[in-house]
Amino acid sequence: MDIGKVISTPDGPSPSFFAFAIAKGKKISKDQFVRVSTEEGTMVAMVENIIKTNRYYANPETVVEADNLEQLFHVDEWEFLIAEAMPLGVISSGQVLRPTVPPSPGDMVQTIEGEVLSKFLGFRERGIHIGQVLHHSVPVRLSLTKTFQKHLAILAMSGSGKSYLTSVLVEELLKRKKEDGRVAVVIFDTHGEYTGFAEKPPAGVKDFSGSAVNVVDIRIPVPRLTAREISAFTSLSAVQVAELDKVIRELEGQLYDFRELAEEVLARKMADKTKKALYRWLMELHSQRIFARQEDIITRNEGEKEEHHLLKELVRPGRLVVFDLSNYLSTRVRDLIVLWVTKELFGMRRRGEVAPLTIFLEEAHNFIPEGEQEVPTKWMFETIAREGRKFLCSLVVISQRPIKLSTTVLSQCNTHIIMRVTNPYDLKHIGESSEGITQKTLKSLTSLQVGEALVVGEAVRYPVFIKVRQRESWEKKFSDLEEEARRYEESMDAEKAEGVEEAFL
Numbered sequence: 001m002d003i004g005k006v007i008s009t010p011d012g013p014s015p016s017f018f019a020f021a022i023a024k025g026k027k028i029s030k031d032q033f034v035r036v037s038t039e040e041g042t043m044v045a046m047v048e049n050i051i052k053t054n055r056y057y058a059n060p061e062t063v064v065e066a067d068n069l070e071q072l073f074h075v076d077e078w079e080f081l082i083a084e085a086m087p088l089g090v091i092s093s094g095q096v097l098r099p100t101v102p103p104s105p106g107d108m109v110q111t112i113e114g115e116v117l118s119k120f121l122g123f124r125e126r127g128i129h130i131g132q133v134l135h136h137s138v139p140v141r142l143s144l145t146k147t148f149q150k151h152l153a154i155l156a157m158s159g160s161g162k163s164y165l166t167s168v169l170v171e172e173l174l175k176r177k178k179e180d181g182r183v184a185v186v187i188f189d190t191h192g193e194y195t196g197f198a199e200k201p202p203a204g205v206k207d208f209s210g211s212a213v214n215v216v217d218i219r220i221p222v223p224r225l226t227a228r229e230i231s232a233f234t235s236l237s238a239v240q241v242a243e244l245d246k247v248i249r250e251l252e253g254q255l256y257d258f259r260e261l262a263e264e265v266l267a268r269k270m271a272d273k274t275k276k277a278l279y280r281w282l283m284e285l286h287s288q289r290i291f292a293r294q295e296d297i298i299t300r301n302e303g304e305k306e307e308h309h310l311l312k313e314l315v316r317p318g319r320l321v322v323f324d325l326s327n328y329l330s331t332r333v334r335d336l337i338v339l340w341v342t343k344e345l346f347g348m349r350r351r352g353e354v355a356p357l358t359i360f361l362e363e364a365h366n367f368i369p370e371g372e373q374e375v376p377t378k379w380m381f382e383t384i385a386r387e388g389r390k391f392l393c394s395l396v397v398i399s400q401r402p403i404k405l406s407t408t409v410l411s412q413c414n415t416h417i418i419m420r421v422t423n424p425y426d427l428k429h430i431g432e433s434s435e436g437i438t439q440k441t442l443k444s445l446t447s448l449q450v451g452e453a454l455v456v457g458e459a460v461r462y463p464v465f466i467k468v469r470q471r472e473s474w475e476k477k478f479s480d481l482e483e484e485a486r487r488y489e490e491s492m493d494a495e496k497a498e499g500v501e502e503a504f505l
């Protein structure tokens, strides 16, 4: 459909910019894609701005002095819409090239067909379906490999739809058919938001419970920890680590928990001070109740019994394992679990013992912070960010504070999905760490609605604004403050009323 004509302006048309006058009655939005034919092929451009003009109002003297302009002339007939467009590429014999020649003034600008846009952006027929291109009814279907293999970052301020989008991504991974290639999925769920996948949903909502499992508790096997790893969670001195290392080496092949290890330390010859400090630390770790002689991953789906597993058995293609971290109040315990599980998973993946794997990390800035801050989990995730692609172990980092997230990890994420962000520091950080984002695009992030996002990087040929699709899985809603406060008081009233009745009986 024709929507306007290229006009001649001081800056264009050029291979990187052109403006066009929008035909009367035609509708077009900022961030919409359009096409225009050039001698190189079909040029695809994005509308970056729309301006209204009217030559009767161009001159301030006339506007101020002639207060009866509207009676004298048909001024409204001279209002025009001008769109400013940025050429992105040219489709020529099925290939997408960089534009090197401008369109001509007078060339017709047209809307773009869904199929052409889909191919232009690099979408795949059987790709990950996460929504549709904003202002176009074109489904966004991203290549699994391009989106995940080199890691994905989901960044936005609180409440803009990161977890919702994450659920949509998880649905897509779980729905994949064996013949299309399936990965195993693991989520570190800080707030217990994803446990709904493993539960039976209300009638009419798609049931994923057959391919999801909730981990409710875990026992880390002490004999598989090195002295250095133990020291990451305590404040052992170099001497203490060396002494502990000796004890652990001597115990190789045996089963022991931290209490037993502490007792072994007591039985050894070493400086009294070192011995006492080590004993104290080991007993302190023992009291955390997440360590044992042998590995045990305890799962429980709603309405079912607890089950005990090894991590290796739980991680399977097309299945989601949710580590519900909301059960643990201590950040140290939470970090210990995330570190141990991730280290084991990456190790197993390196040895090819488990399926290709995608790990989703909510609140990623807490586990992989930027700067000097010593967090035990940081080196592990930085290692996966650097080396994971070779071993098909990919990361999805999700964060509402991009500026606090490790730049090493962020720059290794080849695809970024960014939702609404208004904090200027976060915007600057995103601008520096996401390739291909212009200042204008960056500015658009501040006005996105909930559920709208910008996809940049390897998964798409050009940055594209999208509207995330509706989720199919059951969304476990957290009640809001007013609702919960009302419910609490109602239940108290009911209890009181019952109490009164009982008193009368």
Ligand SMILES: Nc1ncnc2c1ncn2[C@@H]1O[C@H](COP(=O)(O)OP(=O)(O)OP(=O)(O)O)[C@@H](O)[C@H]1O
Binding pocket: 156, 157, 158, 159, 160, 161, 162, 163, 164, 165, 400, 450, 451, 452, 467, 468, 469, 470, 475
């Ligand atoms: N695409 C969408 N369509 C419909 N509703 C959505 C969409 N995305 C988000 N929402 C709704 O907006 C609210 C906030 O979304 P969500 O919890 O995903 O935000 P968030 O970015 O994860 O926030 P936080 O940083 O606090 O975790 C939720 O109630 C969710 O249902």
Ligand SMILES: [Mg+2]
Binding pocket: 162, 163, 164
């Ligand atoms: Mg969230």
